[in-house]
Amino acid sequence: MNKKVKFVDWGLLDYQEAWAQQEVIFNSTIAVKTANRTNGTTEETPNYLVFCEHPHVYTLGKSGHPENLLLDEQGLEEKHATYYKINRGGDITYHGPGQLVGYPILDLDNFFTDIHLFLRTLEEAVILTLQDYGIPAGRYPGFTGVWLDADNEKARKICAMGVRCSRWVTMHGFAFNVNANLEYFGHIVPCGIDDKDVTSMQRELGYEVNINEVKEILKKHIANLFHMELF
Known part of the structure; x- marks a missing residue:
């Protein structure tokens, strides 16, 4: 099993361009696995961990409901935002500057073949990061992502998740609100949940956080x- 993972920081990158680059890596990894199975070879599959930020964009997952976007085309233009229907799981979410987006493009045969454990492990990494800043966080039963005060009426989401997995190769990932402009969440029903708040590290701590340090x-x-x- 290949435990080596190439880390790449794409910086601020248009969502569609990032999606296309993910697809190239994802498909090439699957091609290696297919060739190994067909030819009886044992070529190692690569793994990537990509961090980036996106300009304002709304994305709708395969199981999502378009009506959870509360803006029409004119409204999107006024907010300088784009909108894409994409091939991850989950409903609608927002990406924008100040939000740390992570795309682990991994062959889970190199780690463990359990998509639920994959999601819980990503959640745990975010929970531990928040603890390092003195922000207690956890999980909300029945939902993916990372939450604050998940056990009471003040529950608010700080990190959303949505992934695609084929032949145990993953793409898409998580969206972690570090200094994100939370006003943009007011134009959607985030992840299809209409009765819970969304928050950020900046909002919880009362100051702008060094996103490079968080990375x-x-x-x-x-x-x-x-x-x-x-590496």
Whole structure:
């Protein structure tokens, strides 16, 4: 099993371009697996951990409901936002500057073949990162992602997740609100949940957080939990 994972930071990148680049990596990894199975070869499959931010964009997953976007085309233009229907799981979500987006494009045959454990492990990495900043976080039963005060009426989501997995190769990932403009969440029913709030590290701490510092801390936790060798 190949535990080596290439870390890449794409910076601020248009969502469609990032999606296309993910697809190239995803499909090439599946091609290696298919060739190994067909030819009886044992070529190692690559693994990637990609971090980036996106300009304002709304994305709708395969199981989502278009009516959860509360803006029409004119409204999207006024907010300088784009909208895409995509091939991950989950409903609608928002990406924008100040939000740390992570795309683990992994061959889970190199780690563990359990998509639920994959999601719980990503959640745990975010939970540990928040703990490093003194923000207690956890899970909300029945929902993916990371939440604050999940056990009471103040429950609010700080990190959303939605992934695609084929032949145990993953793509898409998580959206972690570090300094995100939360006003943009007011134009959707986030993840189809209409009775819970959304928050960010900036809102909880009362100051703008160094997102590069958050990246380094989160990278460390992801690597430790997955027993990765990042390079």
